Amino acid sequence: MTGLLPLESEIKIGEHDQVTWHGMTFNMDTIYSTIVAGALVLILGFWVRHQMKKTTEDHVPTKLQILWEAVVGEVNKQVSDNLGKVHPFVAPLAIALFFFILIANWLELIPTELNHDTHLLPAPTADTNLTYALATVTMVSVWAYGIRSKGTRGYFKHFTEPFPVLLPLNILEELIKPITLALRLFGNIFAGGIMLALIGMIPIYAFWAPNILWKAFDMVIGAIQAFIFALLTVLYFAMAGAGHEEHELHEEFQEEERRKKAEAEAAHADEAAPVPAH
Amino acid sequence: MASVAITPMESNFLVPNATYFVELAAFVLLLFLLAKYVIPPINRAMTARQDAIRAEFAELDEAKSEASKAEEEFKSQIADARHEAARIREEAREQGAQIIAEMREQAQAEAARIVEHAHVQIDADRKAAMAQLRGEVGTLATTLAGRIVGESLDDDVRQSRVVDRFLSELEGAS
Numbered sequence: 001m002t003g004l005l006p007l008e009s010e011i012k013i014g015e016h017d018q019v020t021w022h023g024m025t026f027n028m029d030t031i032y033s034t035i036v037a038g039a040l041v042l043i044l045g046f047w048v049r050h051q052m053k054k055t056t057e058d059h060v061p062t063k064l065q066i067l068w069e070a071v072v073g074e075v076n077k078q079v080s081d082n083l084g085k086v087h088p089f090v091a092p093l094a095i096a097l098f099f100f101i102l103i104a105n106w107l108e109l110i111p112t113e114l115n116h117d118t119h120l121l122p123a124p125t126a127d128t129n130l131t132y133a134l135a136t137v138t139m140v141s142v143w144a145y146g147i148r149s150k151g152t153r154g155y156f157k158h159f160t161e162p163f164p165v166l167l168p169l170n171i172l173e174e175l176i177k178p179i180t181l182a183l184r185l186f187g188n189i190f191a192g193g194i195m196l197a198l199i200g201m202i203p204i205y206a207f208w209a210p211n212i213l214w215k216a217f218d219m220v221i222g223a224i225q226a227f228i229f230a231l232l233t234v235l236y237f238a239m240a241g242a243g244h245e246e247h248e249l250h251e252e253f254q255e256e257e258r259r260k261k262a263e264a265e266a267a268h269a270d271e272a273a274p275v276p277a278h
Numbered sequence: 279m280a281s282v283a284i285t286p287m288e289s290n291f292l293v294p295n296a297t298y299f300v301e302l303a304a305f306v307l308l309l310f311l312l313a314k315y316v317i318p319p320i321n322r323a324m325t326a327r328q329d330a331i332r333a334e335f336a337e338l339d340e341a342k343s344e345a346s347k348a349e350e351e352f353k354s355q356i357a358d359a360r361h362e363a364a365r366i367r368e369e370a371r372e373q374g375a376q377i378i379a380e381m382r383e384q385a386q387a388e389a390a391r392i393v394e395h396a397h398v399q400i401d402a403d404r405k406a407a408m409a410q411l412r413g414e415v416g417t418l419a420t421t422l423a424g425r426i427v428g429e430s431l432d433d434d435v436r437q438s439r440v441v442d443r444f445l446s447e448l449e450g451a452s
Contacts, residue, residue, distance in 0.1 A: 127297065129294045
């Protein structure tokens with residue numbers, strides 16, 4: 001009966017297979033699974049590249065090509081909707097983020113836990129080191145893009161808008177963006193792993209049903225998290241590149257609202273006017 | 279190999295360690311490889327296909343307009359041919375009527391000519407018959423009378439005298 005009770009000591013949170021080299025600590029399991037995930041993405045990528053070299057005259061895509069084109073086309077659409085054009089850096093970044101995070105998340109679903117201590121392929125996204133790294137790449141690129149598209153002065157001036165008093169909040173927002181990006185992804189995938197570990201404690205004759213259900217659900221979570229990360233990356237680029245038009249649009253909208261409100265009040269006053277006569 | 283480093287910092291899984299730099303490098307490498315070798319050919323293939331589809335549609339439109347033009351031409355040619363045929367038929371009918379009229383006229387003339395000829399022939403025949411009859415009637419009558427009378431009237435002198443008398447009697451009676 002001990003198998004039915006989830007023992008606290010059996011679930012290890014944030015524990016990695018670590019190697020220390022020159023005073024630096026490396027999470028070897030994360031690194032291995034990152035290599036596997038990256039290799040899978042590259043294999044899929046170079047495979048489709050190889051397939052496209054011998055494309056026929058009628059331009060019929062292969063299945064793998066359709067998969068890639070669906071992602072690339074969707075990202076290109078998002079990027080051109082938000083940035084005005086298919087930016088030659090933002091689009092590949094979002095595509096790479098999506099595919100890499102997707103594959104990395106789905107590694108968790110492969111049952112590679114040999115025994116209690118050895119998990120060959122834990123999702124590398126369940127390690128903050130990876131998510132911080134991805135968020136760093138994203139946010140450094142976003143800041144560089146913002147400075148390049150608005151100029152150094154224009155970009156930093158933006159922090160004092162719409163009111164200079166909001167400067168601390170604007171700076172805070174800019175610092176919170178990478179942290180939320182990283183921790184949202186990490187939290188979701190990490191929690192999925194914990195759920196799998198908990199389900200794994202259910203006795204063998206009963207654990208398959210919740211296991212299948214949770215893995216199916218986890219697949220969706222993995223895909224959604226990859227999508228969110230890529231989409232937010234594009235949106236942060238759009239926000240960094242957006243000039244004053246955003247505020248102008250907002251003000252216009254407010255003006256419109258105010259006008260409508262005034263009209264409604266006037267109409268209401270007209271209706272209300274005869275009432276006191278009675 | 280798997281020596282767990284025990285420091286208070288690393289017990290917190292929210293704090294990154296040196297793995298961060300490995301991950302950073304790995305993702306930048308991945309991004310570089312995808313952006314340089316994988317994504318451009320996909321974009322190219324997509325635009326190439328779109329271009330091909332667009333070209334095909336343009337070709338289709340062109341072919342369609344060409345076909346409709348050809349049909350128009352064909353129809354107008356058919357109409358022309360119909361008109362031509364009608365004209366030829368009308369002409370033929372007129373010609374036929376003319377030929378018939380001509381033939382009729384010719385036949386009538388021929389008939390008239392034949393009738394005329396026959397009249398002349400008959401007239402001449404009658405005249406010849408009359409002359410011949412006039413020659414023979416005397417002989418026959420004499421022979422007949424001789425038989426009846428029983429007297430030979432073969433004597434030429436008498437004969438001619440009798441005939442002349444008979445004739446003058448005839449003329450006198452009339």
